[in-house]
Amino acid sequence: MAMTTQSVIQVQGLEKSYKELKVLRGVDFDVRRGTIFALLGSNGAGKTTVVRILSTLLRADAGTATVNGFDVATQPDKVRESFSLTGQFAAVDEILSGRENLVLVAKLRHLDEPGKIADELLARFSLTEAGGRRVATYSGGMRRRLDIAMSLIGNPPVIFLDEPTTGLDPQARIEVWNSVKELAEHGTTVLLTTQYLDEAEKLADRIAILHQGHIIVNGTLAELKQLLPPAKVEYVEKQPTLEDVFLTLVGTDK
Amino acid sequence: MATHLFGDTAVLTGRSLRHITRSPDTIITTALMPIAMMLLFVYVFGGAIDTGSASYVNYLLPGILLITIASGVAYTAFRLFTDLQSGIFERFQSLPIARSGVLWGHVLTSLVANLISLVIVVGVALLMGFRTGAGVAAWLAVAGILVLFTLAVTWLAVVAGLSAKSVDGASAFSYPLIFLPFLSSAFVPTETMPGPVRAFAENQPVTSIVNTIRALFAEQPVGSDIWIALAWCVGLLLAAYAFAVALYRRKIS
Numbered sequence: 001m002a003m004t005t006q007s008v009i010q011v012q013g014l015e016k017s018y019k020e021l022k023v024l025r026g027v028d029f030d031v032r033r034g035t036i037f038a039l040l041g042s043n044g045a046g047k048t049t050v051v052r053i054l055s056t057l058l059r060a061d062a063g064t065a066t067v068n069g070f071d072v073a074t075q076p077d078k079v080r081e082s083f084s085l086t087g088q089f090a091a092v093d094e095i096l097s098g099r100e101n102l103v104l105v106a107k108l109r110h111l112d113e114p115g116k117i118a119d120e121l122l123a124r125f126s127l128t129e130a131g132g133r134r135v136a137t138y139s140g141g142m143r144r145r146l147d148i149a150m151s152l153i154g155n156p157p158v159i160f161l162d163e164p165t166t167g168l169d170p171q172a173r174i175e176v177w178n179s180v181k182e183l184a185e186h187g188t189t190v191l192l193t194t195q196y197l198d199e200a201e202k203l204a205d206r207i208a209i210l211h212q213g214h215i216i217v218n219g220t221l222a223e224l225k226q227l228l229p230p231a232k233v234e235y236v237e238k239q240p241t242l243e244d245v246f247l248t249l250v251g252t253d254k
Numbered sequence: 255m256a257t258h259l260f261g262d263t264a265v266l267t268g269r270s271l272r273h274i275t276r277s278p279d280t281i282i283t284t285a286l287m288p289i290a291m292m293l294l295f296v297y298v299f300g301g302a303i304d305t306g307s308a309s310y311v312n313y314l315l316p317g318i319l320l321i322t323i324a325s326g327v328a329y330t331a332f333r334l335f336t337d338l339q340s341g342i343f344e345r346f347q348s349l350p351i352a353r354s355g356v357l358w359g360h361v362l363t364s365l366v367a368n369l370i371s372l373v374i375v376v377g378v379a380l381l382m383g384f385r386t387g388a389g390v391a392a393w394l395a396v397a398g399i400l401v402l403f404t405l406a407v408t409w410l411a412v413v414a415g416l417s418a419k420s421v422d423g424a425s426a427f428s429y430p431l432i433f434l435p436f437l438s439s440a441f442v443p444t445e446t447m448p449g450p451v452r453a454f455a456e457n458q459p460v461t462s463i464v465n466t467i468r469a470l471f472a473e474q475p476v477g478s479d480i481w482i483a484l485a486w487c488v489g490l491l492l493a494a495y496a497f498a499v500a501l502y503r504r505k506i507s
Binding site for chain 1: 258261262265266269272273276277340341342344345346347348349350351506
């Protein structure tokens, strides 16, 4: 277990059950500073449960997790100052304008000059023109961009993105992907969950596959691809995609 | 985190007040139903109701004010439920804020919105001939009781909003509250009711509150009604608050 200062998120032996259903059965992983880490899994694999525990919205039954050096169970206030969460559904206020949404979060983070912060983020996410309009009039991609912009207020060192592109059209997905890449370039650590394999392939520095409550594999894309038997190469002309790796590892029995 | 409670509550109250100014229909519909009832009772049924007082609108207004509040707080449950559904609630929870500020924002907004609705209803009542010689102290007492009642049923609305499974469920709790004044001294004197109904009517909170407000407007002594009314309001407020906070803690832990 790499316990270096480089690890911004450390998860060890995390367990969580909902009544009889054991969702997490001992999850371990580390995320290094300034990288994009993708947690990949089918629907119901427990990705969101991991994110909710890390973002102090849910308590784990067992195991430990730290974010930016703070324990999620014993120092939740410190943890909340260290991360920002973008959930599965854009958590924006539809009745307010885009700018008002940003100002609201800046005020709740107790920052100076909330208006200036809002204007900068609107510009960075190409929302300056739409900034004065009610969010109810925004497209799915604009809403997601605003959602991510809201997450960036106060420059939290860690961002959790829970299925950020679910339900978006291809154009909007690319917009979101570009935003995420830009985040990592600015030094933010990103933990991303997704069920889209191409998304993990495009964005992530490291990919972990969560299956039946365990991390069954954790590595770079290149490392993951090596897990397939080389014989496969004889029959396919192209490189195995991550989709092949994923389906082989988790089984195609259903 | 407690250091931020007032600041955070102010910011969150500002946010939900903005919801109201953007959809003023919530205040208008809140005021419209009680006004329609007031028109119906004063101009249709009122002539046939013998209350022993000279002006039926004077007799009726206190009950109408309570109905206004009861229908107004349904929007609080609705707004809270919508926040929970949309994910903005979780965003607030994941921010380094005073967590109870999220509920207080909605409660204070409810107070402001209901006070506006009440002013509208009283204005219409004045047009319909409502008159009172009540002085400043009596008006303040009326306002104080209405504020207490609003806070009590608003915290009930918070319970409903936090525990609801659907939008309809979130606002359904207000129907019995709206209905309660009909089984009280709000529209007719309780002496005319048959035994068991009368017993219920005379011992439920609305009757004591209505009697107190009516006495204050009529410049009559309030007697023991005011203490019963205050006891009901404070008791209901504390119970609903405790229940709401327990529910909220379970929800966010």
